[in-house]
Amino acid sequence: MVYYLKICLKKGWGYPLHKFDVNSVVMYMVAGVIILFVIAQSVFFLARAWRRAKEIGFDVAKLRRVVTSSALFTIAPAVSILLGVIALSKFLGLPLPWLRLSVVGALTYEMPAALSAAKAMGTSVTQTVIDPQAYSTIAWVMTLGIIPGLIIIPIWLKKIQGGVIKIVSKDKRWGEIIMSALFLGMISAFLGLVFANVHEGLIGWVPVFIMAVSVLLMLVLGTLCKKYKIAWLENYALPFSMLLSMAASIPVTNWVQLLGGAS
Amino acid sequence: MKHTPNQIPRSYLDKTHTYGRIWMVTALALLLLAPTFISVYYDAWPRLGEFAKGMLGVAPIFWVVAVIEVFTYAPMLGAGGSYLGFVTGNLTSLKVPCAINAMEAVKAKPGSEEGDVISTIAIAVSSIVTTVIIALGVFLLAQLTPILQSEALKPAFDNIVPSLFGALGVVLISKNWKVALAPVVVMTVLFILIPSLTSSVSVLVPVGVLIAIGAARILYKKGWL
Incomplete structure (x- = not known):
């Protein structure tokens, strides 16, 4: 300082x-x-x-x-x-x-x-x-x-939110489905991105392995939350899974590089 | 005040829009002030030709992305979350997943008042923490750079996307795998076949959203959801 x-x-x-x-x-x-x-x-x-x-x-x-x-x-x-x-x-x-x-x-x-x-x-x-x-x-x-986002939001956000409320109140089930479709559509793009480097061989698969680790950790933590009724863990399951997967990527990358060097 | 769970009271929502607009327009003015200040202070205004050339490399893609992001993320984030999230930025890789995680954890539905307040709290906290971390990093740059840029830690930062979206994906996909199937398969095949799309992931988010909504509509109409 x-x-x-x-x-x-x-x-x-x-x-x-x-x-x-x-x-x-x-x-x-x-x-x-x-x-x-x-x-x-x-x-x-x-x-x-x-x-x-x-x-x-x-x-x-x-x-x-x-x-x-x-x-x-x-x-x-x-x-x-x-x-x-x-x-x-x-x-x-x-x-x-x-x-x-x-x-x-x-x-x-x-x-x-x-x-x-x-x-x-x-x-x-x-x-x-x-x-x-x-x-x-x-x-x-x-x-x-x-800049467009900062101009559009003050002008249109009220209308967009009004539309959302209308959809949700008109058909509750469809409203819920369309919301999860929005999330899933966004997530699908990033899940696809994880596979972008698989053509590079084993090293290109590292992000896929890390995604699998993250999925596994989330499933384990989710099961622990449900089985032992640990309510507080529900909030932390995602950040924990993310941080632990990031940590796991260090040895996984090193192993894959070692394997690549050995072959 | 009594209200059904899925309806946001007008007074709260109206006030959110009023305050949100005031904050956002002020933020816009302040943001424009920064380059204006640089130009005036150093007496160095951009030359039109060079400025236009620079903008041409950015605006055609990012203006479209910015417009699409408003329509994609605003319904997820709610009013308060949107007014805040679109000012503080870093939506895709941080604010949106953070808001989704918070809403999922307390079982608040997006589009409802519960969803709106929880999303706003999550985005506000995330913005404050991000700003503090970046500020600390800026002022402790000399001490932190060797650690942050060390080769040992590089794989961890290279793998933020799979670490984040793997965990988030399994929660959301397991709840609605029928809707998820089409966009996930299409996107995975697309990225495997055309790896250069990596730099266009922002453009592919709305494509994924459209596929998901289309698939959901068909499944819903057929009574499979």
Whole structure:
């Protein structure tokens, strides 16, 4: 922290304000303010939903379990997002990727957006950007390339939700089926993705093995929940299965690589 | 206030939309402020030609994906979850599975008031935790980078998708395997035959959804569900 403050002081405040630096204090402040706003929005919605949940009869202990299991579930994907920030920081400095991946963006979007803008500017992505115009072009492309969601939601969400309520109340059974069809359709794309590298031989099957481990763990934990009536475990079965499968992928990958090397 | 389980009271829902719109429009303004600030502060506005070229590489795909995501995820996440999730981002790989997991665990149905509040709580917590982890990572970068980027841990981060969707998939598929069969088979065959589709998984989510809804409709009409 002290190291960063020193770097910030040296690079930001010690120079005239217009001197370009991808890691300037001012850029950290801009990113920080927007990120604080997003945390405030999350706290606001959390407090509102919490109050409402209690009003409609949810047990506080149950809600607490939702909070802890959601937090636990988030750790691994959040660290993977952090890895995306680190990857982009070599090219764009820290504040811009920090902002982009904390608000609206996604790993699958930010990287191609930055690359597309860099290509248009003829800028190399292997070195830190030193041209402010290239930096501003990249920032604009990354921001505007994913903006539609933020415009559509305030305009159409009420209508979409109205439609959902209409479907559910018109035919309850069909409403439930269409909801699970939405989930299953989304999940099917990612389950298919797991098989994308099987043409590479045994190493390409590793994600499939890990998926099998994850399925198995979930089934075991689910059985434990039911058999021994461990209600709290229901909330944690998914994050536990996910984290344990990720851990299992380390020895599995090593074994497969050893087998590949031996053959 | 009395209400049936599957109907969200108008007052709560209406207020969610009002607050949600205010927060979202403010977020939009703030997000646009960042590149505006960069351009003004460094006196470096993008040149139209280069900007347009950069946008051409992004907008045709990601604008379509963004529009489709609204229609795919909003019904799952509910009003509160959507207003929050679409601002905080990372929907597909984090917020949506997190909300589904929370709703499944407390047996709250999406589209109901219970589903709406639980999804909102899950997404809010997930957003706060993500933001804190990224912020910690940014400020402790020098100390954390060697650990996070170590070769030993690489397989774990490479396998987040199978670890997450394996566990989530088995729960949802076991409840409705008849509906799941068609999209899962089609998607698996598609990815095996065309591995280059990996980069287009966001586009294939709505395709999977359409196949699932089509299959569900046929099965429902035939009375097999």
